[in-house]
Structures are given as C-alpha cells and as structure tokens.
Amino acid sequence: MKITEFFRRRNNNLTEEEEFIRIIDAHRRNKKIRHLLVAVILVIAVISMVIYWNVRIFKDVKVKSNIEITNGSESKYIKYGDMLVKYSEDGISYIGKKKIIWNYAFEMKEPLVDTCGEYVVAAQQGGTDIYLFNKEGLVKQMQSSYPIVKVDVARQGVVACILEDEDTNYIEITDKEGNKLVAGRTELSSNGYPLDFAISDDGKKMVVSYLYVSSGVVQSKVLFYNFSDVGQNEVDRMVGGFNQYAQSVVPFVKFINNDVAVCVADDRITIYSMKQKPSIISEEEFDEEIEKVCYSNEYVGLFLKDSTEQHKEEHRMVVYNLKGKEVMSFYTDDMYENIGIVDDYVYTYDDVNFKLLNFKGKTRIDYAF
Numbered sequence: 001m002k003i004t005e006f007f008r009r010r011n012n013n014l015t016e017e018e019e020f021i022r023i024i025d026a027h028r029r030n031k032k033i034r035h036l037l038v039a040v041i042l043v044i045a046v047i048s049m050v051i052y053w054n055v056r057i058f059k060d061v062k063v064k065s066n067i068e069i070t071n072g073s074e075s076k077y078i079k080y081g082d083m084l085v086k087y088s089e090d091g092i093s094y095i096g097k098k099k100i101i102w103n104y105a106f107e108m109k110e111p112l113v114d115t116c117g118e119y120v121v122a123a124q125q126g127g128t129d130i131y132l133f134n135k136e137g138l139v140k141q142m143q144s145s146y147p148i149v150k151v152d153v154a155r156q157g158v159v160a161c162i163l164e165d166e167d168t169n170y171i172e173i174t175d176k177e178g179n180k181l182v183a184g185r186t187e188l189s190s191n192g193y194p195l196d197f198a199i200s201d202d203g204k205k206m207v208v209s210y211l212y213v214s215s216g217v218v219q220s221k222v223l224f225y226n227f228s229d230v231g232q233n234e235v236d237r238m239v240g241g242f243n244q245y246a247q248s249v250v251p252f253v254k255f256i257n258n259d260v261a262v263c264v265a266d267d268r269i270t271i272y273s274m275k276q277k278p279s280i281i282s283e284e285e286f287d288e289e290i291e292k293v294c295y296s297n298e299y300v301g302l303f304l305k306d307s308t309e310q311h312k313e314e315h316r317m318v319v320y321n322l323k324g325k326e327v328m329s330f331y332t333d334d335m336y337e338n339i340g341i342v343d344d345y346v347y348t349y350d351d352v353n354f355k356l357l358n359f360k361g362k363t364r365i366d367y368a369f
Contacts, residue, residue, distance in 0.1 A: 132153070267286055
C-alpha cells in the first residue's frame with residue numbers, strides 16, 4: 001500500500017474493506033462520466049453533421065452519363081419513367097440513360113404529348129392522328145372521329161381525347177388496340193368549352209374543367225365522370241360537379257393517383273377525393289397570382305406572384321400534401337422558369353442553371369451548366 005493511501009485512509013478512519021469499496025465506487029462514477037462524455041461528443045458530432053448538411057450548398061455534380069442530342073433547341077421534353085421523351089414538329093424520341101432507344105418521325109404543327117406508366121401518346125392538336133408508344137416503340141396508330149383539343153393516356157394504355165366540331169365537343173376513350181370504349185358529346189351551349197381534362201391511372205375516371213357564360217358572366221365548373229359500373233346509370237356517366245369557382249378560370253386539372261384529383265384555378269387549389277364519386281378534401285384560396293403548377297405522386301406545388309406587396313420578395317413557393325396540409329412555403333426573388341417535385345425536394349431549372357431546394361426552402365444544389 002502506498003504511504004499516501006495509508007495516511008488518507010487513517011485520517012478518514014476507514015477500514016481497508018471500506019476503502020476498497022470507496023475506490024470501486026469512484027471507479028464506477030468515473031466510468032459513467034467517461035461514457036456520458038463520449039455520448040455528448042457523439043451527439044455534438046451528429047448535430048454538427050446535420051447542420052453542415054442542411055446549410056451546405058453543392059456547386060458541382062458528378063455526370064454519370066450523357067447523350068448527344070441533335071436539334072435539341074427546337075424540341076420539347078417530358079418525363080417518361082426515369083428518363084425523357086423528346087418531341088417536336090418532326091417526330092418523337094425516347095431517350096434512355098446511355099442512348100436514344102427509338103425514334104419515330106411524323107409531321108405535326110402542334111404536337112400534344114402525355115405519358116403514364118409504360119405508355120406515351122402523341123397527337124396533333126386540331127388534327128385526328130394519334131400515336132401510342134411504349135418503351136419498345138410504336139404500339140398503335142389511331143384516328144379520332146373529330147379534331148383533337150386535348151389528349152391523355154392512362155397507365156394501361158387507354159387514350160382519352162377531347163374533340164371538337166363546330167358547336168359540339170366530344171369525349172372519346174380508346175383502348176391500346178384502337179377499340180372505342182366511350183364516346184360522348186357535350187354542347188357548348190350547356191356545359192361550355194373544355195379548358196383541361198385528365199383521366200385516372202386506371203382509365204376509369206375523368207375530370208374536366210369547363211369555361212362557360214352565365215348571365216353575361218364568364219364562369220368555370222369542374223365535372224367528374226366515372227366509366228365503371230358506378231357511372232353506368234348516370235347521365236353521360238357524370239357523377240359529380242362543382243361550380244364554386246364563380247368568376248375564376250380552372251386551366252389545370254390532374255389525377256395524382258386513381259383516387260385523388262387536383263384542380264387549380266387562377267385563385268385557388270382544390271384537392272378532391274374520388275374513390276367512386278367526388279368530394280372535396282381541401283380547398284385553399286389565394287390573393288397572389290398562380291403562375292406555375294408542379295406535382296408528384298405525393299405533393300402539389302404552386303409558384304405564386306405576390307401582388308399584395310406585404311413581402312419584399314416578389315414570389316412565393318408553396319407545397320401541399322394530398323390531404324391539403326401545407327408542407328412548404330417560402331418567399332423568393334428568383335423567377336423559376338421550370339419547376340418540379342421529387343421526393344421531399346423542389347427542383348427548378350432553365351437553360352443555364354439547376355437548383356434543388358428542400359421543403360424548408362434551403363438550396364441544396366446550385367449548379368450552372
């Protein structure tokens with residue numbers, strides 16, 4: 001035993017056994033303190049990493065693959081699965097990760113293109129030609145009964161068209177073999193002029209926004225159709241209608257999935273549930289001007305121009321989930337030319353720049369081409 005330990009124990013009048021117990025207790029306390037310090041250091045390190053990750057802005061990206069595209073400036077692009085479809089007046093192409101999978105030539109002054117699942121549809125606005133593609137190439141070339149106003153495609157290849165002929169509009173739905181499933185008509189004098197329409201992924205439901213004049217006032221309404229057994233006893237299979245839009249215009253309607261549709265007017269967004277017949281889940285009105293709309297299978301985003309002058313920034317980006325809950329809102333002076341949603345991020349891009357922002361409005365990637 002060390003002399004210092006002897007005198008410390010003697011001064012404390014401790015027995016050798018009691019001193020042993022004291023030393024063991026002190027060792028345990030020191031061990032707990034060391035463990036606590038390690039835990040605190042780890043927590044601080046994790047918090048620091050999270051803060052660093054949340055505030056860091058990435059200025060560079062790794063290019064995994066690139067494809068040379070000719071006449072790209074004269075073309076438009078639309079998302080198709082994980083890749084893109086390029087189209088122009090001269091034809092349409094499916095661009096894969098490393099090469100162009102297929103090309104198809106046509107002549108259309110105003111091509112209309114839509115994608116869903118494995119299918120792509122292209123049609124000429126004001127014409128009657130319809131081309132249905134999948135990832136292998138052309139599936140079917142079809143003809144509509146009247147000039148085409150709008151076209152949409154469902155996940156299993158069902159093609160829906162709004163057609164027009166003088167004072168009458170028609171709804172025509174065709175399967176991927178070219179067989180007509182639904183053919184209906186609507187008079188301009190009754191329902192009005194169709195501004196936009198969309199079908200559900202399964203091709204059994206449809207929403208149409210109409211613009212009409214009532215007592216000299218321009219108004220809008222939204223009608224829902226069900227082409228399953230639920231709608232067979234309804235006039236024109238119309239199972240619900242909403243006219244709360246008064247003097248506003250509804251230029252955008254979309255089925256986000258089989259059971260949820262979104263309608264965006266110039267002063268509000270309405271989210272509808274439609275398992276069989278439609279009902280309103282949520283509706284939000286705005287004083288700001290709605291400039292752009294984006295969506296994913298979980299969210300809907302709006303890019304607004306703030307005309308209230310209550311904020312120094314000129315624009316606002318707001319995102320809602322499909323229950324109508326606001327999950328993102330921030331003001332910005334940036335003018336986003338193109339916007340979209342992927343996972344829990346908003347992305348924007350133009351000819352020279354790409355940005356990725358999280359739902360807190362923080363820029364995560366800022367990349368110049």
